[in-house]
Amino acid sequence: MKLETTIVAKKHINKVSFIVGLLIFASLFLGKYKPERIIWLNSLVIISISLSMNKIDYDYEQKLLKTKKNIYLAKKRLITQQKFNNELNNIKGIKPVLEAKKKPIEKTLTVNQEIINQELEKITVESNNDWLKTIIEKNSSFLIVGKKGFGKSHLMRYLARSYVATMDNKDLFIILDPHYDPDNPWLYQNEDELIRREKIVVNNFERKINELLGIIRYRIDHKLFYKTTNSRLRIFIDEIEFFNQFENFTELVKNIEFEGRKFGLSIVLGGHSLKKTVCNLDSSIISSMAILMAPNVALDPVTIKPGLFPSLPTMKKLYSQFPEKNGIGYFTDGENFSIIKIPKLDLWQIKL
Numbered sequence: 001m002k003l004e005t006t007i008v009a010k011k012h013i014n015k016v017s018f019i020v021g022l023l024i025f026a027s028l029f030l031g032k033y034k035p036e037r038i039i040w041l042n043s044l045v046i047i048s049i050s051l052s053m054n055k056i057d058y059d060y061e062q063k064l065l066k067t068k069k070n071i072y073l074a075k076k077r078l079i080t081q082q083k084f085n086n087e088l089n090n091i092k093g094i095k096p097v098l099e100a101k102k103k104p105i106e107k108t109l110t111v112n113q114e115i116i117n118q119e120l121e122k123i124t125v126e127s128n129n130d131w132l133k134t135i136i137e138k139n140s141s142f143l144i145v146g147k148k149g150f151g152k153s154h155l156m157r158y159l160a161r162s163y164v165a166t167m168d169n170k171d172l173f174i175i176l177d178p179h180y181d182p183d184n185p186w187l188y189q190n191e192d193e194l195i196r197r198e199k200i201v202v203n204n205f206e207r208k209i210n211e212l213l214g215i216i217r218y219r220i221d222h223k224l225f226y227k228t229t230n231s232r233l234r235i236f237i238d239e240i241e242f243f244n245q246f247e248n249f250t251e252l253v254k255n256i257e258f259e260g261r262k263f264g265l266s267i268v269l270g271g272h273s274l275k276k277t278v279c280n281l282d283s284s285i286i287s288s289m290a291i292l293m294a295p296n297v298a299l300d301p302v303t304i305k306p307g308l309f310p311s312l313p314t315m316k317k318l319y320s321q322f323p324e325k326n327g328i329g330y331f332t333d334g335e336n337f338s339i340i341k342i343p344k345l346d347l348w349q350i351k352l
Helices: 002-030 037-090 094-099 105-122 130-138 152-166 192-196 205-221 249-263 283-287 312-320
Strands: 124-126 142-145 172-176 233-237 265-271 290-293 328-332 337-341
Touching (some): 130 152, 130 290, 152 233, 172 205, 205 233, 205 249, 249 265
Parallel strands (some): 124 337, 142 265, 142 290, 172 233
Antiparallel strands (some): 290 328
């Protein structure tokens, strides 16, 4: 404060000196006084000195202010750091956490390896087709997930033919396929009649989904249990990503999975990913179904794995043990997990 007062006082003195020198010079110039050389020189000296002093004081003032600003910021940082340290000291248990030593890497790797070994002991490697027989015989709801080339659509057609070949007169089936190809039929070489009767649906999907949801809710509301009706309804839906645009699609799957089994309802879904943003199925729905995954889905860190699957390192290690990678899949029925070799399936060996 004292330093600032001194600077202000000096500035006022310099201004007064400048004004006095300027007045003397003006008076002499106008001729009110008899000019003498010494007076002229003195007035000019006073003016030049006051101007130079103003410049020196201005530069000094700017440096001083900059220095004061730096001192203020330094104090502020120091106070902030002290305040932060005090807060840390007041929090119970924070010091042990901050001062905790990192676990040795070797120990961590050993623990992780033990977990992987425990998981591997629970996994079966199936070379037979028991998993497929179970899906067909129990008519379990089934989710097949894999990118193009995995054989998802071919397996769905095999399951559809197996169901139709064994179903009774009261049993029903519906197939929804947005990418239907007449050259790759589901059941028969010519399926025009099935398409006309909407057993195979190739358009108007939203109306059909709402219709199916109505049928399912009617069975549930009127307690039309399978034991009394002996009527099953199995729905096959390929390319589930396409159906996410329809509001009631997820509701349809939920009703079948959570309430529909005792009413003879089941569903087979085919898709490309288990990511929530892609398939729009939450973990509760996925965990209630039998699932077959291609390696590119199972080994994706973003894939939903609702406690049904081993850890990612375990599945990677299991996959690395197979010299032949084609036709490998990860299968779970909700209780057991296995890695399987998908057989080559001949659709037309099943007679309808």
